[in-house]
Amino acid sequence: MMKNVKTLALAVTAVSAMTVGTVQAEQYYGFANVSVNYLDWSDGTEDRSRDIQNGFGAKSDFVYLEIEGGAGYDWGDVYGFIDFENPTKMDWSGDQDDGSKAFRIAAKGSVAINIGETNWNAYGHIYSLTDSSGFYEQNVVLGVSYDINTDFGLWVKPFVGAHFAHNSAIGAGFNGGMAGWVLGYNFKLGGQDLMITNWNEIEFARADEYRGFCTSETCTGPGDDDFQNTNGKSWGLNGAVALWWNATSDVTFGIQYRYAEQKLGTAAYQNAMIFSAKYNF
Structure with missing residues (x-):
């Protein structure tokens, strides 16, 4: 639990740092917002997540509150968010035996530090998820990223790195690699300020242990009848594509298509x- 508290503290610090300039660095941009969000899983997803694993990891719709921020400086970029999922159940008496309906805290912090005068960066991020049913997972990625900026409103930040995971069911260890990107496209339509964004993560060469867990002491791993195949294959896909409407300088509305494959249990x-x-500060 202490590891998750430290991760949450790290993300809080990152979000705070994003909104405050320093005398040592020139700030190019910055943003911060709070939002209320409703995630509605498709019927097929709920059925598959329930049937494939006999109820373990079954998906359930939920509301979450988010604090988010980011900033760019002459030395690099920082970003972070904190999500409070199923916030009405944060009184410690939630569904302890059903993680999909439990109170959860998810937090992420990332940093990209410029490498010389190039568009390359030393990149790292840490993500943590903890819920009141007792489950937790942390993911750390260390590698490089690259900045692509255009004159017509499109920006792309691809990355690749080594992936380390800490999961309450299996412990901690090296978990292959992760590659992905974050991109955005700002444009106007009918006089309205709009933006399309996409974040995408691809895990590869995963450790066998991370692909599931054993349900008996004699289980030997993938291929055994007693192996719970929660994350499936040696790769996984995770991401979302979104359309945002900046109705005013203070208020933004969005709709996102969330997707995952061989991921999220x-x-x-x-x-x-x-x-x-969202309310923008």
């Missing part, structure tokens, strides 16, 4: 819609 494709309303 289900060895199958999963998809959801997320409806968001």
